Amino acid sequence: MAASAGPEIERLISLLAKLPGLGPRSARRAALQLLKKREALLAPLASALADAAEKVKTCQTCGALDTTDPCAICADRTRDEALICVVEEVGALWAMERAGAFRGRYHVLGGLLSALDGVGPEALRVGGLVARASEGAVREVILALPATVDGQTTAHYVADRLANAGVQVTMLARGVPVGGELDWLDDGTIAQAMRARRPA
Numbered sequence: 001m002a003a004s005a006g007p008e009i010e011r012l013i014s015l016l017a018k019l020p021g022l023g024p025r026s027a028r029r030a031a032l033q034l035l036k037k038r039e040a041l042l043a044p045l046a047s048a049l050a051d052a053a054e055k056v057k058t059c060q061t062c063g064a065l066d067t068t069d070p071c072a073i074c075a076d077r078t079r080d081e082a083l084i085c086v087v088e089e090v091g092a093l094w095a096m097e098r099a100g101a102f103r104g105r106y107h108v109l110g111g112l113l114s115a116l117d118g119v120g121p122e123a124l125r126v127g128g129l130v131a132r133a134s135e136g137a138v139r140e141v142i143l144a145l146p147a148t149v150d151g152q153t154t155a156h157y158v159a160d161r162l163a164n165a166g167v168q169v170t171m172l173a174r175g176v177p178v179g180g181e182l183d184w185l186d187d188g189t190i191a192q193a194m195r196a197r198r199p200a
Contacts, residue, residue, distance in 0.1 A: 063108030080104040082139035092182035099190035112150040133165040140168045159200040169200040
Protein backbone atom coordinates (compact mmCIF):
# COMPACT_ATOMS: atom_id res chain seq x y z
CA MET A 1 0.00 0.00 0.00
CA ALA A 2 1.24 3.48 -0.79
CA ALA A 3 2.53 5.41 2.21
CA SER A 4 0.17 8.30 1.36
CA ALA A 5 -2.97 6.22 2.03
CA GLY A 6 -4.59 6.89 5.39
CA PRO A 7 -5.66 4.23 7.87
CA GLU A 8 -9.29 4.50 6.75
CA ILE A 9 -8.36 3.62 3.16
CA GLU A 10 -6.08 0.80 4.32
CA ARG A 11 -8.91 -0.60 6.46
CA LEU A 12 -11.34 -0.44 3.52
CA ILE A 13 -8.88 -2.28 1.25
CA SER A 14 -8.11 -4.84 3.96
CA LEU A 15 -11.81 -5.61 4.49
CA LEU A 16 -12.55 -5.81 0.75
CA ALA A 17 -9.61 -8.21 0.32
CA LYS A 18 -11.34 -10.66 2.69
CA LEU A 19 -14.22 -11.13 0.24
CA PRO A 20 -14.12 -14.25 -1.98
CA GLY A 21 -12.56 -13.53 -5.36
CA LEU A 22 -10.87 -10.31 -4.26
CA GLY A 23 -7.15 -10.30 -3.62
CA PRO A 24 -5.13 -7.27 -2.50
CA ARG A 25 -4.91 -5.77 -6.01
CA SER A 26 -8.59 -6.25 -6.81
CA ALA A 27 -9.52 -4.87 -3.39
CA ARG A 28 -7.35 -1.80 -4.04
CA ARG A 29 -9.06 -1.21 -7.40
CA ALA A 30 -12.52 -1.69 -5.84
CA ALA A 31 -11.69 0.72 -3.01
CA LEU A 32 -10.48 3.37 -5.46
CA GLN A 33 -13.64 3.00 -7.55
CA LEU A 34 -15.83 3.31 -4.45
CA LEU A 35 -13.97 6.38 -3.26
CA LYS A 36 -14.09 8.03 -6.70
CA LYS A 37 -17.85 7.53 -6.91
CA ARG A 38 -18.86 8.22 -3.33
CA GLU A 39 -22.38 9.43 -4.05
CA ALA A 40 -23.22 6.82 -6.67
CA LEU A 41 -21.49 3.78 -5.09
CA LEU A 42 -19.94 4.23 -1.66
CA ALA A 43 -22.84 5.89 0.17
CA PRO A 44 -25.52 3.47 -1.19
CA LEU A 45 -23.24 0.50 -0.47
CA ALA A 46 -22.63 1.65 3.10
CA SER A 47 -26.38 2.07 3.58
CA ALA A 48 -27.12 -1.37 2.09
CA LEU A 49 -24.47 -2.98 4.31
CA ALA A 50 -25.92 -1.30 7.41
CA ASP A 51 -29.45 -2.43 6.47
CA ALA A 52 -28.28 -6.00 5.84
CA ALA A 53 -26.37 -6.12 9.14
CA GLU A 54 -29.44 -4.92 11.01
CA LYS A 55 -32.27 -6.75 9.23
CA VAL A 56 -31.00 -10.01 7.69
CA LYS A 57 -31.33 -13.07 9.91
CA THR A 58 -30.90 -16.81 9.62
CA CYS A 59 -34.11 -18.83 9.24
CA GLN A 60 -34.37 -21.14 12.26
CA THR A 61 -36.17 -23.76 10.15
CA CYS A 62 -33.94 -24.14 7.09
CA GLY A 63 -30.87 -21.95 7.66
CA ALA A 64 -31.50 -19.58 4.73
CA LEU A 65 -30.89 -15.84 4.99
CA ASP A 66 -33.88 -13.49 4.88
CA THR A 67 -35.36 -10.51 6.68
CA THR A 68 -38.09 -12.72 8.18
CA ASP A 69 -37.99 -15.87 10.31
CA PRO A 70 -39.26 -18.23 9.01
CA CYS A 71 -37.90 -17.20 5.61
CA ALA A 72 -40.09 -16.56 2.57
CA ILE A 73 -39.50 -20.08 1.21
CA CYS A 74 -40.44 -21.81 4.48
CA ALA A 75 -43.51 -19.58 4.81
CA ASP A 76 -44.66 -20.19 1.20
CA ARG A 77 -47.65 -22.57 1.42
CA THR A 78 -47.53 -23.29 -2.33
CA ARG A 79 -44.20 -25.13 -1.98
CA ASP A 80 -44.17 -28.91 -1.56
CA GLU A 81 -43.42 -29.60 2.10
CA ALA A 82 -42.88 -33.30 1.33
CA LEU A 83 -39.58 -32.48 -0.44
CA ILE A 84 -36.48 -31.12 1.30
CA CYS A 85 -33.40 -30.23 -0.74
CA VAL A 86 -30.21 -30.25 1.36
CA VAL A 87 -27.51 -27.77 0.31
CA GLU A 88 -24.11 -26.81 1.70
CA GLU A 89 -24.55 -23.04 1.90
CA VAL A 90 -27.10 -20.31 1.07
CA GLY A 91 -25.33 -19.61 -2.26
CA ALA A 92 -26.26 -23.11 -3.43
CA LEU A 93 -29.89 -22.51 -2.38
CA TRP A 94 -29.92 -19.33 -4.47
CA ALA A 95 -28.49 -21.28 -7.42
CA MET A 96 -31.26 -23.87 -7.12
CA GLU A 97 -33.89 -21.14 -7.01
CA ARG A 98 -32.36 -19.44 -10.08
CA ALA A 99 -32.67 -22.71 -11.99
CA GLY A 100 -36.39 -22.88 -11.13
CA ALA A 101 -36.30 -26.70 -11.10
CA PHE A 102 -37.37 -27.22 -7.48
CA ARG A 103 -40.55 -26.18 -5.66
CA GLY A 104 -40.02 -27.87 -2.31
CA ARG A 105 -38.31 -26.70 0.88
CA TYR A 106 -34.60 -26.45 1.69
CA HIS A 107 -32.17 -27.24 4.47
CA VAL A 108 -28.82 -25.44 4.62
CA LEU A 109 -26.14 -27.52 6.37
CA GLY A 110 -23.78 -24.59 6.85
CA GLY A 111 -20.73 -26.40 5.49
CA LEU A 112 -19.30 -29.82 4.68
CA LEU A 113 -17.51 -32.43 6.75
CA SER A 114 -13.77 -31.93 6.36
CA ALA A 115 -11.12 -33.69 8.42
CA LEU A 116 -8.42 -31.40 6.96
CA ASP A 117 -10.28 -28.26 8.03
CA GLY A 118 -11.40 -29.71 11.36
CA VAL A 119 -15.11 -29.58 10.46
CA GLY A 120 -16.95 -32.40 12.22
CA PRO A 121 -20.64 -33.38 12.34
CA GLU A 122 -21.32 -31.07 15.31
CA ALA A 123 -20.53 -28.03 13.11
CA LEU A 124 -23.32 -28.86 10.64
CA ARG A 125 -27.10 -28.48 10.97
CA VAL A 126 -27.79 -32.21 10.53
CA GLY A 127 -29.80 -32.68 13.75
CA GLY A 128 -32.37 -30.15 12.59
CA LEU A 129 -32.64 -31.92 9.24
CA VAL A 130 -33.23 -35.31 10.89
CA ALA A 131 -35.91 -33.74 13.11
CA ARG A 132 -37.65 -32.15 10.09
CA ALA A 133 -37.46 -35.37 8.06
CA SER A 134 -38.93 -37.39 10.94
CA GLU A 135 -42.02 -35.19 11.34
CA GLY A 136 -44.09 -37.29 8.94
CA ALA A 137 -44.93 -34.76 6.23
CA VAL A 138 -41.58 -35.27 4.46
CA ARG A 139 -41.45 -37.94 1.74
CA GLU A 140 -38.05 -37.31 0.14
CA VAL A 141 -34.78 -35.64 1.08
CA ILE A 142 -32.63 -34.63 -1.90
CA LEU A 143 -28.91 -34.27 -1.21
CA ALA A 144 -27.73 -31.44 -3.48
CA LEU A 145 -24.16 -31.34 -2.22
CA PRO A 146 -20.98 -30.66 -4.23
CA ALA A 147 -19.46 -33.56 -6.16
CA THR A 148 -16.22 -33.19 -4.19
CA VAL A 149 -14.64 -35.57 -1.70
CA ASP A 150 -15.98 -33.51 1.22
CA GLY A 151 -19.38 -33.20 -0.46
CA GLN A 152 -19.69 -36.94 -1.01
CA THR A 153 -18.45 -37.73 2.51
CA THR A 154 -21.09 -35.36 3.90
CA ALA A 155 -23.79 -36.88 1.66
CA HIS A 156 -23.03 -40.39 2.95
CA TYR A 157 -23.03 -39.15 6.55
CA VAL A 158 -26.38 -37.36 6.11
CA ALA A 159 -27.89 -40.40 4.36
CA ASP A 160 -26.79 -42.59 7.29
CA ARG A 161 -28.34 -40.18 9.78
CA LEU A 162 -31.61 -40.22 7.82
CA ALA A 163 -31.74 -44.03 7.59
CA ASN A 164 -34.38 -44.35 10.33
CA ALA A 165 -36.41 -41.25 9.41
CA GLY A 166 -38.73 -43.13 7.06
CA VAL A 167 -37.95 -40.95 4.03
CA GLN A 168 -36.48 -41.64 0.62
CA VAL A 169 -32.98 -40.14 0.31
CA THR A 170 -31.83 -39.19 -3.19
CA MET A 171 -28.81 -37.39 -4.63
CA LEU A 172 -28.47 -35.09 -7.61
CA ALA A 173 -27.53 -36.94 -10.78
CA ARG A 174 -24.02 -36.66 -12.14
CA GLY A 175 -24.94 -33.76 -14.37
CA VAL A 176 -23.07 -31.79 -11.71
CA PRO A 177 -19.37 -32.09 -12.61
CA VAL A 178 -16.91 -33.64 -10.19
CA GLY A 179 -15.33 -30.84 -8.20
CA GLY A 180 -18.21 -28.51 -9.11
CA GLU A 181 -19.97 -26.07 -6.79
CA LEU A 182 -23.69 -25.41 -7.30
CA ASP A 183 -23.42 -21.63 -7.28
CA TRP A 184 -20.96 -21.78 -10.24
CA LEU A 185 -23.12 -23.99 -12.51
CA ASP A 186 -25.42 -22.85 -15.28
CA ASP A 187 -29.18 -23.12 -14.72
CA GLY A 188 -29.65 -25.88 -17.33
CA THR A 189 -27.10 -28.17 -15.64
CA ILE A 190 -28.75 -27.68 -12.25
CA ALA A 191 -32.22 -28.32 -13.70
CA GLN A 192 -31.05 -31.52 -15.46
CA ALA A 193 -29.31 -32.78 -12.34
CA MET A 194 -32.47 -32.20 -10.29
CA ARG A 195 -34.64 -34.09 -12.81
CA ALA A 196 -32.21 -37.03 -12.96
CA ARG A 197 -31.68 -37.49 -9.21
CA ARG A 198 -31.25 -41.05 -7.90
CA PRO A 199 -31.27 -42.91 -4.56
CA ALA A 200 -28.28 -42.15 -2.32
